[in-house]
Each structure stands twice: as C-alpha cells, then as structure tokens.
Amino acid sequence: MAGVRVGNRIIGADAPVTVGWENLPKVEGGAFKRAFFTWFQPVTFFGFLLFWYYAPNEWAVASTGIAIGIVFKLVLLGLEWVNPRHRSWQLTWKELVTDLFYVGLGYTVLRIVDQFIGSDAIIGMVQNNFDLAKVAWFTGLPLLLQAFLISFIFDFGQYWMHRGMHNWYPLWLTHAPHHYITQLNINKGAVGNPVELFLIGLGIGGFFDFLPRAFLLAGTFGLAVSTYQHINTRFNTPRWWRFLFNTTEHHSVHHSQDYEATRSNYAGTWIVIDRMFGTCVDGEAELLGMEGGRRMHIREVMHYPFTEAWKTIKAKLGRGASMPETAVPAE
Numbered sequence: 621m622a623g624v625r626v627g628n629r630i631i632g633a634d635a636p637v638t639v640g641w642e643n644l645p646k647v648e649g650g651a652f653k654r655a656f657f658t659w660f661q662p663v664t665f666f667g668f669l670l671f672w673y674y675a676p677n678e679w680a681v682a683s684t685g686i687a688i689g690i691v692f693k694l695v696l697l698g699l700e701w702v703n704p705r706h707r708s709w710q711l712t713w714k715e716l717v718t719d720l721f722y723v724g725l726g727y728t729v730l731r732i733v734d735q736f737i738g739s740d741a742i743i744g745m746v747q748n749n750f751d752l753a754k755v756a757w758f759t760g761l762p763l764l765l766q767a768f769l770i771s772f773i774f775d776f777g778q779y780w781m782h783r784g785m786h787n788w789y790p791l792w793l794t795h796a797p798h799h800y801i802t803q804l805n806i807n808k809g810a811v812g813n814p815v816e817l818f819l820i821g822l823g824i825g826g827f828f829d830f831l832p833r834a835f836l837l838a839g840t841f842g843l844a845v846s847t848y849q850h851i852n853t854r855f856n857t858p859r860w861w862r863f864l865f866n867t868t869e870h871h872s873v874h875h876s877q878d879y880e881a882t883r884s885n886y887a888g889t890w891i892v893i894d895r896m897f898g899t900c901v902d903g904e905a906e907l908l909g910m911e912g913g914r915r916m917h918i919r920e921v922m923h924y925p926f927t928e929a930w931k932t933i934k935a936k937l938g939r940g941a942s943m944p945e946t947a948v949p950a951e
C-alpha cells in the first residue's frame with residue numbers, strides 16, 4: 621500500500637486507512653450492548669443454518685428465503701441506527717431514496733433474468749441435458765458440506781470476476797460506479813451499473829421455488845455474512861469470523877479513497893480466499909469513494925460504462941495509445 625505510516629494509520633494522500641485489527645475501535649457502552657454486538661452475528665448465522673437444516677419441506681422454499689431476507693435487512697437497518705460505525709455514514713433522506721431506487725432496479729433486472737432462465741425453453745433444455753447420475757456423488761455428500769462447497773465455489777468465481785474488474789479496463793468500467801459510493805449501509809450493495817449485475821451473476825435462481833435445500837443453506841452464507849460487507853454498524857466480530865469471512869471493515873478498505881488499498885479484499889463472503897491469494901488487508905477506512913469522494917448521480921451511474929468507453933476509444937483513435945487517467949493500471 622502506498623503512503624506513509626503515522627501511528628496506526630497509513631496515510632495515502634488524504635485518505636487514511638487503519639491497518640490491523642488491534643488498532644480498530646471496539647463497541648462502547650454497557651455490558652448488555654457489548655454482549656449483543658459481540659454475539660449477534662454468530663447467533664443469527666447459526667440460527668439460519670439450523671432453520672434451513674431442520675425446516676419442513678413446505679417451508680424450505682426460495683420465497684421463505686426472500687421473506688427472511690427482507691425482515692433481516694429491516695433488523696439490520698435498526699442496528700445501523702442504534703450503533704453506527706461512523707456517524708459520517710448515517711443515512712440521510714437523499715441517500716435512502718437513492719439506495720431504494722437501486723434496490724428496486726436490481727430487483728427488476730434480476731426478475732427479468734430469472735424469467736428468462738425460468739422460461740419453459742430453458743428449463744426443458746436443462747432437463748434434457750441434465751444427467752442426475754453425474755451429480756449423485758455431490759448430492760450424496762453431507763448437506764452442510766454441499767452448502768459450504770456451493771457457497772465457496774460460487775464466491776471463488778466472484779473473487780476472480782471482482783479482481784478482474786479491478787485489473788482490466790473494460791470490466792472496470794462496469795464496476796467503477798459502485799466505487800463512487802461515499803458511505804456504507806446495508807443497501808449499498810445494490811448501487812452500481814446494472815451491467816455489473818449480469819457479470820457478478822447475483823441472485824440467479826433466487827426466484828425459483830424448486831431449489832434443493834443445499835442451495836437454501838448456501839444462501840445463509842450470503843444473507844448472514846455477505847450482507848455485513850456494506851453495513852454501518854460496529855460489531856466486536858469474533859476472531860474466527862473475521863479470519864474466515866468478509867466484514868464491513870474489510871470492505872471499507874476496499875472502498876477507501878486510497879487507490880492501492882482498494883485493490884484488496886475482493887471476496888464477497890470468504891475473505892479466506894483473499895488470504896490464499898495475498899490480497900487481504902485487515903483494517904478499516906472511513907473516507908470512501910473515487911475522486912476523493914465525488915458522489916455520482918444516478919444518471920451518470922447508468923451511462924458511465926458506455927460514455928467512458930467511448931471517450932477512451934476516441935482518445936486512442938485521436939492520439940494513438942495512452943490510457944486515460946481513470947484507467948486501471950496493470951497489477
């Protein structure tokens with residue numbers, strides 16, 4: 621990471637990133653509050669796992685998952701209000717209205733994609749080419765192991781797609797708008813250009829009601845782990861949790877204004893993948909966003925990948941070679 625180390629802060633331009641768990645603030649307040657924000661994450665995580673493991677078949681459907689997801693997000697919004705990580709990230713009406721626009725847009729885009737995937741033609745094609753005997757070895761594994769493998773393999777793919785976005789200019793153009801958010805809260809995962817949604821492959825199959833239970837269990841990792849990457853709540857996250865799982869601390873470093881620091885913590889759920897490939901930075905940042913925290917308007921988010929691409933092509937044709945300033949340098 622570029623910058624000068626001052627105390628426990630790495631100063632890169634005007635964008636400090638605090639590095640090292642021991643340097644991060646802890647939850648302040650009474651015994652109950654501290655216990656609550658220490659145990660909330662693991663208790664809900666294991667609670668969801670138990671639920672999906674033992675739920676009767678008529679409950680174990682995707683629509684139950686969607687309902688739980690909505691209620692859980694409302695609870696988390698409450699926690700952001702009670703115990704914010706940074707006051708500077710607290711919701712304003714303007715931020716909330718913008719976020720809800722993106723949440724609605726993401727939902728609409730996913731519905732269209734899922735309708736296409738769920739159409740009779742596609743389902744028929746899958747059924748004709750799908751040989752149950754070939755996956756028997758997998759469905760014969762213990763249920764929790766299946767769920768872990770689904771979650772881990774999916775996240776492994778996301779890790780490389782996300783890392784690719786930060787290292788290859790055409791992919792970066794689709795992801796850049798997400799890096800113009802200037803604060804984190806639980807709805808911020810939805811903020812970005814819709815093209816990115818296709819690339820990340822978010823939520824595909826989320827609307828099917830014939831999902832095997834292993835997928836519903838795997839969804840728990842998404843709901844009870846990944847959701848926290850954009851939350852504005854301070855937790856005393858257990859050591860084993862932050863070793864294995866992505867946290868808001870990790871993801872705030874990824875969103876920081878320090879360009880070098882953003883090239884870290886690519887995983888959505890399993891931060892241990894970043895540890896495997898040497899891209900993990902344990903720490904946190906408060907000042908977020910590209911161009912020193914310029915807030916990008918919805919209209920620009922929508923056209924940015926296309927207009928930036930066009931600008932680059934024009935510049936290349938005009939002057940021959942040389943990337944624009946916003947380009948992502950090679951690793």
Ligand SMILES: [Zn+2]
Nearest residue numbers: 782786795874
């Ligand atoms: Zn990113």
Ligand SMILES: [Zn+2]
Nearest residue numbers: 798809871875
């Ligand atoms: Zn993010």
